[in-house]
Amino acid sequence: MTKIKSFDELRKIKAKIIKTSGEANSPNSLIKIKVGMATCGIASGAGEIMQVLVEECERQAIDVTIKQTGCLGYCYAEPMVEVQIPGAEPVVFGYVDKNRALEIIGKFILQRKPIEGVIPVSFKTINELN
Amino acid sequence: MTVLKKQVRIALRNCGVIDPEQxxxxxxxxxxxxxxxxxxxxxxxxxxxxxxxxxxxxxxxxxxxxxxxxxxxxxxxxxxxxxxxxxxxxxxxxxxxxxxxxxxxxxxxxxxxxxxxxxxxxxxxxxxxxxxxxxxxxxxxxxxxxxxxxxxxxxxxxxxxxxxxxxxxxxxxxxxxxxxxxxxxxxxxxxxxxxxxxxxxxxxxxxxxxxxxxxxxxxxxxxxxxxxxxxxxRIGTEKSKGTKVFALAGKINNVGLIEVPMGTTLREVVYEIGGGIVNGKKFKSVQTGGPSGGCLTKDFLDTPIDYDNLVAAGSMMGSGGMIVMDEDDCMVSIAKFYLEFTLEESCGKCNPCRIGNKRLHEILTKITEGNGTVEDIERLKELSDVIKDTSLCGLGQSSPNPVLSTIANFEDEYMAHVKEGKCPAGQCKSLLRYDIVEDLCTGCTLCFRNCPVGAITGERRLPHFIDQSLCIKCGVCFEKCKFDAITLT
Amino acid sequence: MDTINLTIDNKTIEVKKGTSILDAAAEVGIEIPTLCHMKLHDLNIENKPGGCRICVVEVEGRRNLAPACCTDAHDGMEISTHSLRVVNARRTVMELILSDHPFECLICAKSGNCDLQDMAHQLGIREVHYKGEQSHYRADTSPAIIREIDKCIMCRRCETMCNDVQTVGVLSAINRGFNSVVSPAFEMNLDHSECTYCGQCVAVCPTGALTEVDETGKVIRALADPTKTVVVQTAPAVRAALGEEFGLEPGTLVTGKLVAALRRLGFNHVFDTDFAADLTIMEEGTELLNRLNRFLSGDKDVKLPILTSCCPAWVKFFEHQFPDMKDIPSTARSPMQMFGAIAKTYFAEKLAVKREDLVVVSIMPCVAKKYERGRDEFKVNGNPDVDHVITTRELAALIKLSNIDFNALPNEEFDNPLGESSGAGVIFGTTGGVIEAAVRTAYEIQTKKELPRLDFDELRGMEGIREATIDFDGLPIKIGIAHGLGNARKLLEDIQAGKSEFHAIEIMSCPGGCIGGGGQPYHHGDASILKKRQMAIYREDSNKAIRKSHENPYIINLYKEFLGEPMSEKAHHLLHTQYFDRTEKVKI
Structure with missing residues (x-):
């Protein structure tokens, strides 16, 4: 990895990263799945859910990016999975067990049908505040 | 469902958004x-x-x-x-x-x-x-x-x-x-x-x-x-800017990590973000500031949360622990719980913290075991004041806060313990009393057979009795009785 | 120098910036009570953890009370040292301390000498309102020091001495909260640790948590045994301090009364360790000159500097901490052990008494001597050269127990042949004294000329590390002196690093040397007492008719009758020793 030698270079690298990973909401990017993998999530079984999601997507040959992320704050509803379908708002699912994980893929992603366990987003991001 | 976005995520802005390892x-x-x-x-x-x-x-x-x-x-x-x-x-x-x-x-x-x-x-x-x-x-x-x-x-x-x-x-x-x-x-x-x-x-x-x-x-x-x-x-109150992250825990539906602008009220946190009290029970208190903080009553539910208001209310911001208590929590036991923590975590360097907190804890234990007196409550206050006044570091200077704030806000509960020998929340086992109502007891012997310490006596088909000196208040008889013949007071 | 103005109890004063409230108050005659705080002026030793909270005062505008010992005075401060709030807090804290302290004053070794007892009295405590569980720890007994940690009040003075001053690092606080306690690591026994038994922890302990092992009972039994001949030797520093136990001014010399008291206690022969100090000079001085001359003639095997070896705590210190340097110190035994060896051979033969029937008792300013006497190398077929060691304090207790009115005693002389000493033997009791005594003899042996002067002021003083060059008739001899093991460590590290240019170094473990030993009357934090004892030692030296060890006629006679000459085979056998690597000996 080459060292970043100036602030300008950092800006360019950011632009490049965003371009390669695909603009968050652009309709032609991949479906993104995030699993809350902080200590709280892992303790509630997030590791296993992650594995189920990876294996199921491979089995069904669904082109998605699955990654870990930190704590979403909804401890009462761990493990948490966030799914972002291109062009739509991300949806957060709580109380995800193996069945619900399969449901997320089979029903929500493949059939775009609503399923149980959606956790309403209750916060504003820094970009929503002016 | 419309959700009011009471939270603002500044410190937590990237938590749950990015892969922390990338x-x-x-x-x-x-x-x-x-x-x-x-x-x-x-x-x-x-x-x-x-x-x-x-x-x-x-x-x-x-x-x-x-x-x-x-x-x-x-x-x-x-x-x-x-x-x-x-x-x-x-x-x-x-x-x-x-x-x-x-x-x-x-x-x-x-x-x-x-x-x-x-x-x-x-x-x-x-x-x-x-x-x-x-x-x-x-x-x-x-x-x-x-x-x-x-x-x-x-x-x-x-x-x-x-x-x-x-x-x-x-x-x-x-x-x-x-x-x-x-x-x-x-x-x-x-x-x-x-x-x-x-x-x-x-x-x-x-x-x-x-x-x-x-x-x-x-x-x-x-x-x-x-x-x-x-x-x-622009976010927050006059003297407390930005947001604060709280770990919301206790008898609340949505236990979790929240980040709210300074100035948000406790009511908004407890009822809107936290989703209210578990099983619809009555809110009693919220503890902020961890072992150095205090317990606030429902009177403070509409106080905007910031550094100065919490101190004025007898608690403190602390690092962000927020524990919600309901009607089943005994405030004397809560004070004792926090003191147990400081007692173990005191470094032992200065006398007021090392020995003073031990003595506070012993007095609280005495009260929860039904042996306290009104003078003990006075002694708690006096000793707490000296510990706050003389301890070396912030730990000792704030360790009596849970005691002082519970006495200030829930003195009636302390009084019930020492004067009537009762724990209003029913948490202090030593203060419970199980009795058999003679008229309702059928003499089925179920309680007699289940009592682990042999405190119940009586002839078959005749009313049974509990020997209070032997009873360990385990409550097994109360649960087993099919005729509601056992009372808990 | 910047000064500031403040008010203490309505008295306005001007003090230097950086002065603590405690010191500022003292300047206007207000003595704020302290418990954990200890400051030994001149020795640069200070313990102020700010932990006891007895010295709290009220500062106008401050939220809580301020500990006077570790809060700097500031310009414009208004301080009250005895307001209701302060007195209430101080007394409550005292009651808390007492609520976790055994009420065993009547049978405590420190009763009457206890800072906690005094403070309870000063604060007028009549009742302890707080009662509850008390800390309980097992007592730990070692050959020299007893730890009764139930009595520890966590003042941390012992830690300051053990870690900062002596750099031994055995004592530190362990555990947390109510269970905190000062202890060797992993709560191991003191005798498994690297403790040197220097006793400085005992010297500063405000309570009875750290005391010496009491051997007075054994001495009383020996004195009462008609089958035993009991001889006693008394170390130089004892005579300069014992008087304090009987209300005399610090620095009062009580040599004659000491001898009289020992005789009245029933010792058959009252001798002087100073005699053995003269003997030490003969052996150690000769060894120094041997090494020096071999070094000067180009012998590469010879190691310099030579280090003194009179101090048992220092010996144990280097055996643990610097085992690779164990061939550097002189092999000469300490005066106490030389005395024991001579008493149980030469003197026993003179009396025609079997060594088993001769009991040697030592009066020492030291607790490490209790350990030293038990070392295997100082025993013959299991019979130790020195049977019992009691400290200056224990001797005072013994005198009081025996209804002897010490102050009314006449001055008496030591017995012979082991009681005569030179002034050189006397100054063994203070830092700088051993090396000055050695110089007086070595100079004359080396140069074969008479010394032009006897007082070497350049070797005297209270500085922790001192150095001087003495002109041996054209040959400059470089001398180093350290007292306190932390200072000794610095010199040793220089030697290890090859930076040392000294020919000879004197080391004493205790601040001030033996006059500040762990077995001396308690100084209660007043370092001026040590200075007064030091002055007394030099006074005794200058009053002596003979001031050089090699001129002591009984020493000359001892060599003629018994030992032959210094470093002879017999001398080597009886008066020299060896050292051991103790790094593996520490058991956890």
């Missing part, structure tokens, strides 16, 4: 942009002035103005200075810092570098408890990745500024969250506080000027730089 994810969310901005466009004084203007105050509990702390450390002449991140989170039930470090380690690393640039330090140390293995692992990965990108190390972004970050591990002693104790622990000495002054800003790690800030404080810094102090200071 620096590219963080960069995509502007990580190290604030550092870049500082190194290329601002002088250290300008950055400090920006932090001061933002009104940011220490999130570890003390609430000391962060910009001022940086300025003091900057103004001390020294060949070597240090930036220390206090990640020794220890309040019972609190996990704000852990979540930030596990979800967005780069925000802390970036802020430490900014602080180093401001005060003239090129070494940062993160003091983290060894019980946080995942946070440690993610920090290590983040430090390595930042070094590979040249965002930490020598000549950062071609500015000529060098900054390296090392880890130091704590053994989970609560008192090591106190900055002088933390520094002694980092030096390999016993984790004990020393009298301030000298403050760490003047004489800290290895006797050098040291700026100690908490994880959450640091996590706010990049946003203040990127968005501007004015933007930040």
């Amino acid at each position: 620096i590219e994810d963080a960069i995509a969310c502007d990580a190290y942009f604030a550092l870049g901005k500082c190194l290329t466009t601002y002088s250290p004084d300008e950055v400090i002035s920006e932090i001061k203007t933002s009104g940011l105050r220490g999130r570890g509990g003390g609430g000391f103005p962060t910009g001022l702390k940086w300025e003091i450390t900057k103004n001390v002449e020294s060949d070597q200075k240090y930036v220390v991140c206090n990640a020794d989170e220890g309040d019972p039930g609190a996990f704000m810092d852990r979540s930030i470090l596990e979800g967005d380690p780069h925000s802390v690393l970036e802020a430490m570098a900014i602080c180093g640039y401001c005060i003239g330090a090129n070494t940062g140390l993160i003091y983290i408890r060894a019980e946080y293995p995942l946070a440690i692992q993610r920090l290590k990965i983040a430090i390595k990745q930042a070094e590979e990108y040249g965002l930490l190390g020598d000549d950062i972004l071609g500015s000529g500024f060098d900054f390296k970050i090392e880890m130091r591990y704590g053994a989970g002693a609560f008192v090591c969250g106190e900055e002088t104790a933390l520094i002694h622990s980092m030096e390999g000495l016993r984790g004990e506080p020393t009298v301030k002054p000298p403050f760490p800003s003047v004489s800290g790690y290895l006797g050098k000027p040291t700026n100690v800030n908490n994880v959450e404080t640091f996590a706010n810094i990049p946003v203040i730089i990127n968005k501007g102090a004015k933007w930040f200071s």
Whole structure:
């Protein structure tokens, strides 16, 4: 990895990263799945859910990016999975067990049908505040 | 369903958004942009002035103005200075810092570098408890990745500024969250506080000027730089700017980590964000500030949460633990619980804390066991005042707060214990009494057969009796009786 | 120098910036009570953890009370040292301390000498309102020091002495909260640790938590045994301090009364360790000159500097800490052990008494001597050269127990042949004294000329590390002196690093030397007492008719009748020793 030698270079690298990973909401990017993998999530079984999601997507040959992320704050509803379908708002699912994980893929992603366990987003991001 | 967005995520902005083990994810969310901005466009004084203007105050509990702390450390002449991140989170039930470090380690690393640039330090140390293995692992990965990108190390972004970050591990002693104790622990000495002054800003790690800030404080810094102090200071109340992360726990439906603007009321936190009390029970109290804090009653539900209001209400902000209690919680037992914690976590250095808290705990035990007197309550108050007045460090100076605030706000519960021998919440076992109602007892012998200590006697088909001197209040008879013939008072 | 103005109890005063509230108050005659605080002026020793909270005062405008010992006075401060709030807090804290302290004053070794007892009295405590569980720890007995940690009040003075002053590092606080206690690591026994038994922890302990092993009972039994001949030797520093136990001014010399008291206690022969100190000079001085001359003639095997070896704590210190340097110190035994060896051979033969029937008792300013006498190398077939060691304090207790009116005693002389000593033997009791005594003899043996002067002021004083060059008739001899093991460590590290240029170094473990030993009357934090004892020692020296060891006629006679000459085979056998690597001996 080459060292970043100036602030300008950092800006360019950011632009490049965003371009390669695909603009968050652009309709032609991949479906993104995030699993809350902080200590709280892992303790509630997030590791296993992650594995189920990876294996199921491979089995069904669904082109998605699955990654870990930190704590979403909804401890009462761990493990948490966030799914972002291109062009739509991300949806957060709580109380995800193996069945619900399969449901997320089979029903929500493949059939775009609503399923149980959606956790309403209750916060504003820094970009929503002016 | 419409959801009011009561929360604002500044410190937690990237938690749950990025993969904490991928620096590219963080960069995509502007990580190290604030550092870049500082190194290329601002002088250290300008950055400090920006932090001061933002009104940011220490999130570890003390609430000391962060910009001022940086300025003091900057103004001390020294060949070597240090930036220390206090990640020794220890309040019972609190996990704000852990979540930030596990979800967005780069925000802390970036802020430490900014602080180093401001005060003239090129070494940062993160003091983290060894019980946080995942946070440690993610920090290590983040430090390595930042070094590979040249965002930490020598000549950062071609500015000529060098900054390296090392880890130091704590053994989970609560008192090591106190900055002088933390520094002694980092030096390999016993984790004990020393009298301030000298403050760490003047004489800290290895006797050098040291700026100690908490994880959450640091996590706010990049946003203040990127968005501007004015933007930040619009959030919050007059004297408490920005947001505060709370670990919401206890008898509440939505247990979790929340971040709300300063000035949000307890009612909004408990009923809107927290989803109300479990099983629709009655709210009794909310405890803030951890073992140093106090218990607030329903009268304070509409008080906007900020540093000064909480202190005025007899509690404190603390690092962000918030525990909700309902009608089934005994406030004497709650005070005893917190004291048990300080008792174990006191370093033992000064007498009021080492022995005084032990005596407070013994008096509380006496009360919960039904042997307390009205004088004991007076003694609790008197001793608490002396402990607060004479203890060496913040731990001892605040350890009686749970006792004093529960006496102030729930004196009737204390009185019920000592005068009537009753625990209104039914929590203090020694004060319970099981009786068999003669008219309802059929003499089925079920209670007799199940009593583990043989406290129940009686002839078959005749009313039974409980020998109170033998009864251990286990409640088995009460549960087993099919005729509701056993009462609990 | 910047000065500031402040008010203490309505008295306005001007003090230097950086003065503590405690010191500022003292300047206007207000003595704020302290318990954990201890400051030994001149020795640069200070313990102020700010832990006891007895010295709290009220500062106008401050949220809580301030500990006077570790809070600097500031300009414009208004301080009250005895307001209701202060007195209430102080007494409550005292009651708390007492609530966790055994009420065993009547049978405590420190009764009457206890800072805690005095403070309870000063604060007028008549009742302890707080009662509850008391800390309980097992007692730990070692050959020299007893730890009764139930009585520890966590003042941390012993830690300051053990870690900062002596750099031995055995005692530190362990555990947390109510269970905190000062202890060797892992709560190991003291005799498994690297403790040197220097006794400085005992010397500063405000309570009875740390005391010496009491051997007075054994001495009383020996004196009462008609089958035993009991001889006693008394170390130089004892005569300069014993009077304090009987209300005399510090620095009063009580040599004659001491001899009279020992005789009245029933010792058959009252001798002087100073005699053996003269003997030590003969052996150690000769060894020094041997090494020096071999070194000067180009012998590469010879190691310099030579280090003194009279101090048992120092010996144990280097055996633990610097085992690779165990061939550097002189092989000469300490005066106490030389005395024991001579008493149980030469003197026993003279009396025609079997060594088993001769009991040697030592009166020492030291607790490490209790350990030293038990070392295997100082025994013959299991019979030790020195049977019992009691400290200056224990001797005072013995005198009081025996209804002897010490102050009314006449001055008496030591017995012969082991009681005569030179002034050189006397000054063994203070830092700088052993090396000055050695110089007086070595100079004359080396140069074969008479010394032009006897007082070497350049070797005297209270500085922790001192150095001087003495002109041996054209040959400059470089001398180093350290007292306190922390200072000794610095010199040893220089030697290890090859930076030392000294020919000879004197080391004493205790601050001030033996006059400040762990077995001396308690100084209660007043370092001026040590200075007065030191002056007394030099006074005794200058009053002596003979002031050089090699001129002591009984020493000359001892060599003629018994030993032959210094470093002879017999002398080597009886008066020299060897050292051991103790790094493996520490058991956890």
